[in-house]
Amino acid sequence: xxxxxxxxxxxxxxxxxxxxxxxxxxxxxxxxxxxxxxxxxxxxxxxxxxxxxxxxxxxxxxxxxxxxxxxxxxxxxxxxxxxxxxxxxxxxxxxxxxxxxxxxxxxxxxxxxxxxxxxxxxxxxxxxxxxxxxxxxxxxxxxxxxxxxxxxxxxxxxxxxxxxxxxxxxxxxxxxxxxxxxxxxxxxxxxxxxxxxxxxxxxxxxxxxxxxxxxxxxxxxxxxxxxxxxxxxxxxxxxxxxxxxxxxxxxxxxxxxxxxxxxxxxxxxxxxxxxxxxxxxxxxxxxxxxxxxxxxxxxxxxxxxxxxxxxxxxxxxxxxxxxxxxxxxxxxxxxxxxxxxxxxxxxxxxxxxxxxxxxxxxxxxxxxxxxxxxxxxxxxxxxxxxxxxxxxxxxxxxxxxxxxxxxxxxxxxxxxxxxxxxxxxxxxxxxxxxx
Amino acid sequence: xxxxxxxxxxxxxxxxxxxxxxxxxxxxxxxxxxxxxxxxxxxxxxxxxxxxxxxxxxxxxxxxxxxxxxxxxxxxxxxxxxxxxxxxxxxxxxxxxxxxxxxxxxxxxxxxxxxxxxxxxxxxxxxxxxxxxxxxxxxxxxxxxxxxxxxxxxxxxxxxxxxxxxxxxxxxxxxxxxxxxxxxxxxxxxxxxxxxxxxxxxxxxxxxxxxxxxxxxxxxxxxxxxxxxxxxxxxxxxxxxxxxxxxxxxxxxxxxxxxxxxxxxxxxxxxxxxxxxxxxxxxxxxxxxxxxxxxxxxxxxxxxxxx
Numbered sequence: 001x002x003x004x005x006x007x008x009x010x011x012x013x014x015x016x017x018x019x020x021x022x023x024x025x026x027x028x029x030x031x032x033x034x035x036x037x038x039x040x041x042x043x044x045x046x047x048x049x050x051x052x053x054x055x056x057x058x059x060x061x062x063x064x065x066x067x068x069x070x071x072x073x074x075x076x077x078x079x080x081x082x083x084x085x086x087x088x089x090x091x092x093x094x095x096x097x098x099x100x101x102x103x104x105x106x107x108x109x110x111x112x113x114x115x116x117x118x119x120x121x122x123x124x125x126x127x128x129x130x131x132x133x134x135x136x137x138x139x140x141x142x143x144x145x146x147x148x149x150x151x152x153x154x155x156x157x158x159x160x161x162x163x164x165x166x167x168x169x170x171x172x173x174x175x176x177x178x179x180x181x182x183x184x185x186x187x188x189x190x191x192x193x194x195x196x197x198x199x200x201x202x203x204x205x206x207x208x209x210x211x212x213x214x215x216x217x218x219x220x221x222x223x224x225x226x227x228x229x230x231x232x233x234x235x236x237x238x239x240x241x242x243x244x245x246x247x248x249x250x251x252x253x254x255x256x257x258x259x260x261x262x263x264x265x266x267x268x269x270x271x272x273x274x275x276x277x278x279x280x281x282x283x284x285x286x287x288x289x290x291x292x293x294x295x296x297x298x299x300x301x302x303x304x305x306x307x308x309x310x311x312x313x314x315x316x317x318x319x320x321x322x323x324x325x326x327x328x329x330x331x332x333x334x335x336x337x338x339x340x341x342x343x344x345x346x347x348x349x350x351x352x353x354x355x356x357x358x359x360x361x362x363x364x365x366x367x368x369x370x371x372x373x374x375x376x377x378x379x380x381x382x383x384x385x386x387x388x389x390x391x392x393x394x395x396x397x398x399x400x401x402x403x404x405x406x407x408x409x410x411x412x413x414x415x416x417x418x419x420x421x422x423x424x425x426x427x428x429x430x431x432x433x434x435x
Numbered sequence: 436x437x438x439x440x441x442x443x444x445x446x447x448x449x450x451x452x453x454x455x456x457x458x459x460x461x462x463x464x465x466x467x468x469x470x471x472x473x474x475x476x477x478x479x480x481x482x483x484x485x486x487x488x489x490x491x492x493x494x495x496x497x498x499x500x501x502x503x504x505x506x507x508x509x510x511x512x513x514x515x516x517x518x519x520x521x522x523x524x525x526x527x528x529x530x531x532x533x534x535x536x537x538x539x540x541x542x543x544x545x546x547x548x549x550x551x552x553x554x555x556x557x558x559x560x561x562x563x564x565x566x567x568x569x570x571x572x573x574x575x576x577x578x579x580x581x582x583x584x585x586x587x588x589x590x591x592x593x594x595x596x597x598x599x600x601x602x603x604x605x606x607x608x609x610x611x612x613x614x615x616x617x618x619x620x621x622x623x624x625x626x627x628x629x630x631x632x633x634x635x636x637x638x639x640x641x642x643x644x645x646x647x648x649x650x651x652x653x654x655x656x657x658x659x660x661x662x663x664x665x666x667x668x669x670x671x672x673x674x675x676x677x678x679x680x681x682x683x684x685x686x687x688x689x690x691x692x693x694x695x696x697x698x699x700x701x702x703x704x705x706x707x708x709x710x711x712x713x714x715x716x717x718x719x720x721x722x723x724x725x726x727x728x729x730x731x732x733x734x735x736x737x738x739x740x741x742x
Contacts, residue, residue, distance in 0.1 A: 168619070185616065190483040190511050356597060356616075356623035358484050363538035366621040370574045387571060394534035397505045398486055 001269065002256040003230055005218040005238050006211070010098050016133065018140035021101040027146055029109045029220035034154045037220075042113035046216060048224030050236035055081055055172075055209030056287065056327040057402075058311045061216075065206055067196035068114055074203040078116040079181065080107060082123035082130075082210045083165055083172035086287035087349055088329030091240035092210035094252040096123075096130050099214075100137035104160065106213035108146060109220055111158050114206055118159045122177050125167045134162045169353035173401045174207040175199075176355065187357045188401035209327075211240055231257035235310035239328055241270075246334035248272035261285075261307045261314075262299050265332065278334040282418070285314055286326020288346050289406030291413030292339070293323050319413065338433040339418040340425050343410060344372040350407035361404040364395040368411055375422060378429035385422050389415050439516040443467055443490075444524045456509035456520055457488055461699065467522050468699075470532075470561050472539070472646045473598035474510035476701050481603055482510035485596060486535050487561060491528050494519035506531055529565070536565040542577040542621065543647075544593045552648030554661040555730075557700060558596065579624055584614065585632030587653050587712050588642060590625065595649035597623055601641035608705055609635045625649065636675055639711040643694045643702055654712055655683075655691040664690050666726040671719055675707035681726050689715045698729040 014020040021027075033042050047062030068076060080103065084092040096103055103121070111119045123131055138160055141147045149157045163181055165171045171180045175189035178200050199205025215237060219227045228236045235257040244250045247265065249272040255264065264270045265280065274280050283298040284290060301307055302321035307314065315322045333342065351365040371388050374380045392408040392415075399405070415422060424432045438449040443460050444467045450459045458476075460468045469490055474482030482488075488510050492503040497517030506528060509520070522528055540562060547553040579592040597616065602625075605612035614627045627633060633641070642650045664683040671678045683691040692711045694702040714720065 170619075190508070351620060354620035356618070356620045357599075358486050359535055359538045359596065360486055362597065362621050362623065363541045366577075367538075367541060367572065367574065390534075394531065394538075398489060398531055398535065400483060 002254070002259065003238060004254050005227075005230075006095065006102065006214055006240065007099075007252075007254045015099055016101075016137070018101060018137065018144055021099070022144075025221075026101055027105050029217045030105055030112075030146055031152060033109045033112050033220055034152055034156055039113045039115055042109065042216075042220060045219055045224040046113070049215075049219040049227040050224075050231075050234060051212065051215055051219060051227065052235070052311065053209060054211035054215065054239065054327070056086070056289075056324075058325060061208060061212050064196070064208070065110075065114060067194070068206055069197050069204040070115070072197075072204050075118065076114055076116045077200045077203060077205040078107065078111045078114050078119040079174075079177065079200060079205055079207045080119070080121040080210055080213050081172060081174060081177060081207050082121050082127070083169075083177060084127075084210070084327075085124055085169040085172050085353075086289065086327050086329055087346065088242060088244055088284060088331040089287045089327045090242045090244075091252050091328055093127060093130065094242075095210060095214060095240065096127070097133060100130075100133050101141070102214045102217060103134070103210055104137055104141050104147075106216045107160055108141075108151070108158060110206075110208070110213050110216050111160075112156055113216075116206075117157060118161070120181060120200075121160070121162045122171070122181055123162060123164050124171075125164045128164060131162050131164050138162065168355075169349075170355045170401070170403060173403065176401065177207060178205065187355050188403075190400055232308065232310050233312060235312060235325075239309070239325070241309070241328045241330050243271050243330045243332070245330075245332035246275050246278065246337065247332045248275050255309055257308075257310050259309045261309055264309055264330075271330075271332065274332065274334050276334070278336065280332065281335045281337055282333045282339060284323075284329070284331040284333075284410070286324045287329030288331070288349065289402075289409055290324040290326045291319050291322070291409050292343075292417065293321075293413070294417045297321050297417070298323075319409070320416070323413070336433060338376075338431050339414050339421050340372065340376050341431060341433070343414045344369070344376045346410050347372045347407070350403065354403060354407070358400045358404070360395045361399045361407065364391050364404070365407045367391055368407070372411075375425050376431055378425065378431070380422075380426045382423070382426055384426070385415060385419065439514055439518075441514040441516075441518045441520065443520045444522050450514060452514075454514050456490055456492075456507075456512050456514055456518075457482075459514050460509065460520075460522065469509045469522055470557070470564070471510050471699065472557055472561065472596060473600065475600050475603070475644055477705075478600060478603040478607060478644070481598075481600060483508045485539070485598055487532060487539075487565075489528060489531050489535070491521040491525045492518060493521055532565045533567065536561050537567060537571065539596050540566060540570075541572055542593070543596075544576060546594070549657075550591075550594065550648040551651040551656060551661070552594075552645075556648055557646040558594075577621055582626060583632075584627055585634055585638075585653075587639060587708065588633060589651045589653045589656060591649050591651070592624055592626075594647050595625055596647055597625075598646055600644040600646070601625065601650055604640050604644055604705075605633070605638070608637045608640060611635070636707050636709070637705060639708045640694065640702070640705045643696065643705075646700065652691055652693075652711075654715075658690045659685055666728065668695065668723040668726045669720040670723065671710065671714065671721065673707060673710055675709060677704045677706065678710060679704060680706055680710055680720075682720060682722070687717060689717060689720075695726070700730070 171186040176186040180186040195205040347369040351369040356362040392411040396408040469488035472485035489506040496515030
C-alpha cells in the first residue's frame, strides 16, 4: 500500500463535517503555523518539500510563493483554482466533495504564509453542489474560530470566499480566472506582469490548484523534509490520479510519485487492468491536453526503462516519445478505441472552449475540428493529415495562453504515433473501428 | 534615464526605456516594421491578440542574454538594454506570420470587390505580403446574423478579426460603451447584445480604428472605391474635437471624412461625429492641401492630376 496523505481519512463516516475532521487531526497545521511559525517559515517548509503545482504545469509551489511581491503596499491574495475542467480530470471534485475541510485548512495555512487577508476559491460553475458543501464547511470554520478575525486568538485574520465560475474551461487559466473573478469576460491576460506582481485587482496574487493547497497541510504537519522523502528526485510527495477509460476500476487514486505506470494500470490496488480482458492500446496520461502515447511508449521509455508516474519520467524523451504528468487525468484506451474519433472529441472540446481572443487558437481549433470530423466520417483526403499537423504546429507556442498548446498537442501526438489509423480512415472512407 | 540599445534585424537603435519592440522597430522604419492588426498606440491595453507582430528574441538583454523560448508579440514586449530581435531575418517568424495570415483569412469572406475598406485594408496588405496564393481550406466559412448598429456605422461581422480596438475606443473615448464581444471562440461577435444603435459623439472613431472592413462608414457606403477619391487635409473650428480631418473627395464633392492617419493607420487625433458625418459641404472646411499617403498601399496612388 502506498502512503496516503490527502485521502487517508476518506472513508471515515462524517469526515465532511468539522467535528469529525477535527477529531481526525484536522486543522493541526493551522494551529502549528499560526502559533509556532512565522509566515516565511511556512513558505520555507513548502520549498523544502519540493511540492510542485498539481494543476498541470508542475511549477514548484514554494518558488511561486516566494515570487509574491512583498514590498508592494497593496493587499495580497491567495486564489484557489478549483475550475477543474480538463477532460479526464476529476480529482479536485473528489477531494472537495469528500473532505472539504482539507482544502479550507490548506487555504488558511497558505494564506497565512503569503500574508493574504482575503482569499478566494474559484470553482467551476458545474460544481454547484460542491459550492454548497464548501460554503457549509467555511461556515463551520468561521463558527469554530478558524476563519474571521483573530484566528485562534492570534492577530492573523482571514476572510475566505467561494466564487463559482460560469462554465468556461478557459477560466482555469490563471489570468483568465482572475479576470473572471473580477467580474470581467474570462480572457487570459498577456504575461508579464505575472500574478505574483499584478494579479487580482492588480495586487500581488498567488493562484494554486486545489490539490496543491491541500498538500500544504501534511507538509506543515510532518515537515517539508518528511514530505520530500516520498517520491523520486524532483517529483516529491503523493499525487491524486483520476483514472478513467477502459479499465476495471476507474476512480481517483492517491499514489506515491514514482510508481511504475505498468503497476498503476495493472495492479489490483489501482486500475485493476484493462476491462473485458482486452489489450491496452494507448494512454493519455495527464488530462486531454497532453500528448497521447501508444502502449510501448507509455509502459517503457524510448530508452527501454520502465516508465514511472513522475514529472520527469513521463516527459522523458520530450514530445517525440514522451508526454506529461499534467493534472493527472489518466485516460486509458483499449484496442477497440478509435484514436481519430477520440481526437475529434477532444478537438470539438477545444474549439468550443477557445476564448477567441487570439487568432491562431480562435480559428485553428475550429479548423482542426472540421478536418477531424471529415476524416472520422470517411470524407478525408491524405493531404488532410499533413494539413492537420501543420495547423497544430502553427497554433503551438503562438498563442497568448496555453489553451492553444493544449489543443495542438493531442493532434500532433496522435498523428505522430497513430498515422496509420488516420490513413486507414481515409482509405476505407469510414472509421475502421466504429461500432 | 539613459537610453536602451536594441538590435532589430541587425540594425541598432536607441530608445527610451519602456518602449516596446514594435515602437523601436517603427523608429527604424522601413520593411523591418512588424505588421500590427490589433495594437493601437493611443488605446490603452490594446495589442497582443492578433499575433501578426510576433518576433524572435535571440538575446534577452545584456543582463540576461538567454533567448526567449517562444516568439513574442512585439507590440507588448518591452525592450531591454542589449536585446537582439529578429523580424524579417528569421524564417521562423515569417513562417508563423504566414500561418497567422492564414488563420485570419480562414473565415474571412474575401468580399474585397464589394468592401468599402478595400484599398486601405490592413488585412489586404497583410495577405499581399504574407498570405498564400491558394486557399488551404475547403470548409464553409462562418457567418453571422447581421445586426443593425445605427444609421452611421455599418457592421459586417464576417470581416471582423476581433482586434478589440473598437471596444477600447468605446471604453476609453466615449461616455458609455454599449457594445462588446459576445460569445466565445470563433463564434465571438461584436454586438450590442440587444440590438440597439451605437450613438454618441465619438462613435465614428470605431470606423477609423477598425483594421478591416468590419466597421465602415454608412454615409460613404458604395459611393466609390477609396483609391478613386482624393484625400485633402482640412480643418474646421469644432468645439468637440480638434477639427483636423482628411476629406476624401471626387471632383468638388466630399464623399467621406476621416481622421488623419499615419502610415501605421493610427489617428493623430480622434474626431467627433459632427465633423465626420454632418459636414459634407466644401464651404464647411478650410482645405490645407493634398494629403500624402505614406503607406504602401493602393490608396497612396493619389490622383491629383485634375487639381
